[in-house]
Amino acid sequence: MSTTPITPESTPQGRTPATTGDRSGLPMEALRREFPILRVPVRGRRLVYLDNAATTQKPQSVIEAVARYYFRQNANIHRGVHYLSMEATQAYEEVREKTRRFLGARDTREIVFLRGTTEAVNLVAQSYGRPLLGPGDEILITHLEHHSNIVPWQMVCRQTGAILRVAPIDDRGEVVLEEWKQLLSPRTRIAAFAHVSNALGTINPIREMTALARAAGAAVFIDGAQAAAHTPIRVDEIDCDFYCVSGHKMYGPTGIGALYGRLELLESMPPYQGGGDMIASVTFEETVYNELPHKFEAGTPNIAGTIGLGKAIDFLQEHGLERIAAHEDALLDYGTNRLREIEGLRLVGTARHKAAILGFTVDGAHPHDVGTILDQEGIAVRAGHHCAQPAMERFGVAATVRASLGIYNDKDDIDDLIAGLHKVRELFG
Ligand code: PMP
Secondary structure, eight states, X not given: OOOOOOOOSSOOOSOOOOOOSXXXXXXXXXXXXXXXXXXXXXXXXXXXXXXXXXXXXXXXXXXXXXXXXXXXXXXXXXXXXXXXXHHHHHHHHHHHHHHHHHHTOSOGGGEEEESOHHHHHHHIXXXXXXXXXXXXXXXXXXXXXXXXXXXXXXXXXXXXXXXXEEEOBOTTSOBOHHHHHHHOOTTEEEEEEESBOTTTOBBOOHHHHHHHHHHTTOEEEEEOTTTTTTSOOOXXXXXXXXXXEEGGGTTSOTTOEEEEEOHXXXXXXXXXXXXTTSEEEEOSSOEEEOOTTGGGOOSSOOHHHHHHHHHHHHHHHHHOHHHHHHHHHHHHHHXXXXXXXXXXXXXXXXXXXXXXXXXXXXXXXXXXXXXXXXXXXXXXXXXXXXXXXXXXXXXXXXXXXXXXXXXXXXXXXXXXXXXXXXXXXXXXX
């Protein structure tokens, strides 16, 4: 059976997509056609989707792979002796191998599938942190973290008596490395930091931070939620202990993500949740846990989502992360310069090494009003604290407007954003 292609109900808007305007060489016209949603009008206008840090749109190949699984392959995995179960198991495990290669891990046992970054942090906090930590131990994070890389550590500190230390950021939104180093001590058991900040766009010097933290005897956890779709990742070169990604931020489905964990550490950690699939044998007296990585995958996983994640990885690799990064860097420069034209606009997050995330405020206009006015023009941005309230507070704001770019964005999208912001200025100026 062949599945009917899933296409939007609308016809494409009359617009020739711009070329990249940079030297990345991404085939923008064909690439945009891979995303059915970009052809669906929003408020009667073409969609200008600039909310990629919240979630990315999905290419047809991902959507079809998920549909195809339910059309043709649906069965539970690992324990089945029948054809479909074996096929679904194979498809699921192939994605583990693909994810291993994508992240640069050495062994498929180091790749745990879970719901996403949030679940990964909670898993590591509870399975690695909780048994290890005691009063006087410290966890070192930074001021720019997403709430999901703050709250699980706070919770484990409360459970164990450990202390959460927070390294400051400067006015550009960069971690003050000297102070971060000062905070590293023999008491630091875990150093957790984002690869890329979702609110400020800052790219942290993760290799240097990892080397320093490990030399100080701490385990290193990296939140890669905002990095995976934008820059190549090699955990073997970074040499971190844990690294995690969310599928939905890398053109894959929601409800699926992956955690890389160094084999020795995962081996030593107790399971995060108990249930089916994570056991080798169960009696009422004693349960023997399954081997890695199944020990950490209790219950029926998101099989369709995992298969979709595999297609998202294919998509990223077909276009090439180096090219994607070059494209987004060029757009970031263009967008930054154009935003500076807007009177009363203040950029929040101007790190020297930055991903394509443009956070800003506009004098006299609440970020939510800016977001609503832009929405009337078919422009999707985010307005709020971006689950990074401490980072907002550091800049003296409760919220910002955030335009976050992805592979399919082009100069036309930026130009539409700028035109929308001129309207905001007319209304609020
Ligand atoms: N960390 C960062 C830097 C993020 O941007 C996000 C999502 N906004 C998360 C963690 C949480 O990811 P998820 O919601 O996919 O679990």
